[in-house]
Amino acid sequence: MSKATEVISPDTTAPHDEHAHHEHEHHDHIPKGITRWLFTTNHKDIGTLYLWFAFIMFLVGGAMAMVIRAELFQPGLQIVEPNFFNQMTTVHGLIMVFGAVMPAFTGLANWLIPMMIGAPDMALPRMNNWSFWILPGAFLILLSSLFMEGGGPAFGWTFYAPLSTTYSGDSTALFVFSVHIMGISSIMGAINVIVTIFNMRAPGMTWMKMPLFVWTWLITAFLLIAVMPVLAGAVTMVLTDKFFGTSFFDAAGGGDPVMFQHIFWFFGHPEVYIMILPAFGIISQIVPTFSRKQLFGYASMVYATASIALLSFVVWAHHMFTTGMPVYMEMFFMFATMLISVPTGVKVFNWVATMWRGSLSFEMPMMFAIAFIVLFTIGGLSGLMLAITPVDFQYHDTYFVVAHFHYVLVTGAVFSIMAAVYYWLPKWTGKMYDTTLAKWHFWCSLVSVNVLFFPMHFVGLAGMPRRIPDYALQFADFNKWISVGGFAFGLSQLIFLALLIKACKKQGEAVSAQVWDGAEGLEWEIPSPAPYHTFETPPVVK
Amino acid sequence: MSQQSANNKMVIKLVAIVIGMFGFGFALVPLYDVFCDVTGINGKTEGTAAVYQSVEIDESREVTVEFITRTNSGMPWEFRAETKRVKVHPGELNTVSFYVRNPASSNIVAQAIPSVSPGMAALYLNKTECFCFNQQPLDAGSEAYMPMQFYVDPQLPEEITFFTLQYTLYDVTARASDLTTTPNPFMASTPSTGE
Ligand code: HEM
């Protein structure tokens, strides 16, 4: 069981043998200034960089969402040109997926995996530095394309051909280039995670003792190296179709535009699990702590994660029910998709069973975790509705789909990241954050996010199409509410920003090593704040 | 350092997977075509002429074949089927004709792309002659009739009694400019089957 980790010698301050003595030289020496961050190979520094980068991208992508909601506040075209609106939906999606959620999870992996498995650092620290530092470049390229003549990408984050080939602007080349860099970055990150987990576990940290966050990230990392290269292939084909006269996706030249969708979703569906499996890991760490119980069904959690990952490769065409597939293929993808909700249901069941008869307490991380469990399940249910092929013919490309994936991604992935920050932040800074601000942040976010996304189900069912800057009059009232919810959710994140700035200035009460009285695991055995170097001599895990 | 070399070994393996998957992304392209060919689910017909030889005609049943034409956006040609639908016996050779006119002020080269629905039927539609096998140039302002000769394979499953063949005409002038633009022998400037 993961929580059964007892540490005999958590070496943090006192070097015992010669080897540790040698390392002692740079023990307390933390480099100063900008070069610390530019050249750092320390997993904690890199984790911090990733997390701040992700948060900045979250705010930038959020600002774009505000533009979208401002335009949709009323029917008719008032604030932005339709082409600019399309750029906003496209770049919002790309930034949130590749700039916010994925880097935030990578940041958490960097901070936590070495501490959780008793390793001194990631296995490949230099590559770690690179995989972070190419990211800002990728997003600068993507963002600067918005200022090009003709504008940035406007074909949706899914960049379907022929929108991205025949009907796109010259900035498509920049889009392709930036996606390549993002892909390389996350592949390097994934390789690092895998090698670290395989080779750097402390003695006694057997596979089935690994904390679930480590397990889910390991499986995520395998998904990443399996599908990010396929995405790279897809953007490359778009590039050559557009600029070099190939016709992968051009029927006139013998290609097939529908094939684009197959290739894209072969990447795209595993990608959505890349964005949720680490969240499952986080929730599986937090719920037992605040229930003061062992996690219910540890082994079944591991198997459920693995089966979700495997199944995610055979369901991609549920995004393409309306492309004219033969009935038996529609049936296959319908049932395969529904099958995924079985292991997902196992997880939800296990979390609830963990809480069952536990002595619960409701600190901030737990509040976000419970919100996650409830709201993610709503997203799963709308997913099941979408999986029903004949029903999807009505729902496809409407706001119902938008409601579905925002429930799983915002109240799912993003809430889990916030839960993680509230859980581990005191360990990182050594101080308890401002819990009053945290409560404001939680309640404002919780209410506004539902005002924002819940009505989208209804406008979607009533037939409002997604990705349009204007809409029919009967949707006006709902959209007003949705926009109000959107602005409120956006503003609520500024509370989070204030809290984080305060926390980084190390304001607040000092916390113990364990921080939360129910917390178990190696990361809670080392002092708070976590020293710059930890586990230089591996702990022994019993 | 054994840790170091263990790491390196693992990195090499993982990079190999990455490269393999990048290749797999491209391999999906031919795989997709093969899969569609075998299962016939994409409604694509053969791109080369079939040979009509000792095919038995199945007089016992009739199949209705319907023809639909459309032009891709930005393609100015007029394009229509002279015969909208025919009833044929499987195995019997039929000729139908399509009318095209180029109303634009420039010469244009076209490529027709066929698509059969239901897709299964594509496996049993054999064309011995088709304008879609080649690119078709047409001078500004001129018109032409393009023939298409086909037979339905007698193996066609019983339950298919009706299918649709759709042609979409694409403007491929830009792509074709470096090719020869000698008229195709299939192109006739007089109606071959009148209406
Ligand atoms: C019970 C599990 C789930 C089922 C059955 C499910 C099913 C579906 C289906 C059928 C669609 C296609 C809808 C359409 O376009 O008509 C869809 C879209 C989507 N799903 Fe899910 N889903 C599930 C969980 C998730 C999770 C966990 C995530 C991400 C964390 C996710 C993210 C998305 C996204 C981003 C889209 C929209 C992609 C786009 O078109 O832009 N889904 N889902």
Ligand SMILES: [Cu+2]
């Ligand atoms: Cu999917």
